[in-house]
Amino acid sequence: xxxxxxxxxxxxxxxxxxxxxxxxxxxxxxxxxxxxxxxxxxxxxxxxxxxxxxxxxxxxxxxxxxxxxxxxxxxxxxxxxxxxxxxxxxxxxxxxxxxxxxxxxxxxxxxxxxxxxxxxxxxxxxxxxxxxxxxxxxxxxxxxxxxxxxxxxxxxxxxxxxxxxxxxxxxxxxxxxxxxxxxxxxxxxxxxxxxxxxxxxxxxxxxxxxxxxxxxxxxxxxxxxxxxx
Numbered sequence: 001x002x003x004x005x006x007x008x009x010x011x012x013x014x015x016x017x018x019x020x021x022x023x024x025x026x027x028x029x030x031x032x033x034x035x036x037x038x039x040x041x042x043x044x045x046x047x048x049x050x051x052x053x054x055x056x057x058x059x060x061x062x063x064x065x066x067x068x069x070x071x072x073x074x075x076x077x078x079x080x081x082x083x084x085x086x087x088x089x090x091x092x093x094x095x096x097x098x099x100x101x102x103x104x105x106x107x108x109x110x111x112x113x114x115x116x117x118x119x120x121x122x123x124x125x126x127x128x129x130x131x132x133x134x135x136x137x138x139x140x141x142x143x144x145x146x147x148x149x150x151x152x153x154x155x156x157x158x159x160x161x162x163x164x165x166x167x168x169x170x171x172x173x174x175x176x177x178x179x180x181x182x183x184x185x186x187x188x189x190x191x192x193x194x195x196x197x198x199x200x201x202x203x204x205x206x207x208x209x210x211x212x213x214x215x216x217x218x219x220x221x222x223x224x225x226x227x228x229x
Contacts, residue, residue: 008022011025011029013084015136016058016136017132019128020129034112035112038109040108041106041107042105043104045102046064046104046105048099048102049100049102050099055113055115056089057086057113061108062105063105064081066079066103067101074180077167077177078177079168080171080172082172082173087103090137143166143169163187163188164220172219174217175216175217177214178214179215181195
C-alpha cells in the first residue's frame, strides 16, 4: 500500500495528468478512486489485440511487451513499453474502440484504470486534462499524416530505416518485426534483391540483426542517430 503522498507524486508524473493541481487531483481521486493495481510477469497477454477498449489505462511502473499483428497477417512487431505511459488512449473513443496491440507484463507492473464513463464525467471536466488529451490526440494524428507523405529520392536503405522508425516512433531499446523478405520488398516498393542487399549492409553496420523472417533492431535509438547523420 502506497501513501497518499507517494500516490500524488505518482499520479502527477503520468501523461495527461501532468499540470493538474493538487486540489483537482485530490477531488478526482476521491470520486473515482484511481487505485493502483499490481500484476506480476506473465507468459500470456494481459490485454489482447482486438479486446474492447473500455478503460483509460495508465501504466505507472514496470515494462510490458507490446505485440502487433497486421490484419492481413503479413507482418508482426514486438517492442517494449516502459512506464509511465498510457495504453492506446486514442482508441477509447471512435467507431472502433478496441486495442490494436497485445500487452504482456515483462516484469512486475502496476497500473491505474479509469472507466470511460468516469473519464467523461470527471477527468474531462478538468481543463488541464482536456488540453493534455487533445494535444496527445493531435500528436498522434500529425504522426500518421507524416507517415503518408510521399518522399522522393530515397535509397532502399532509407526506405527500410524510415519504415522502422515510423513503426516504432514511441519506442526505445530493442524492437522486432517479423516479415518475409518478399512482403517487405513489396511494402517499400523495391525488388527483393535490392531489399536483401540493403538489409545485409545494415547488418554489417551493426544497426540490425537478421534472422529467418525476422528483423531485430537491438537499439532503435541508434538507428535514429544514424539516420540523422
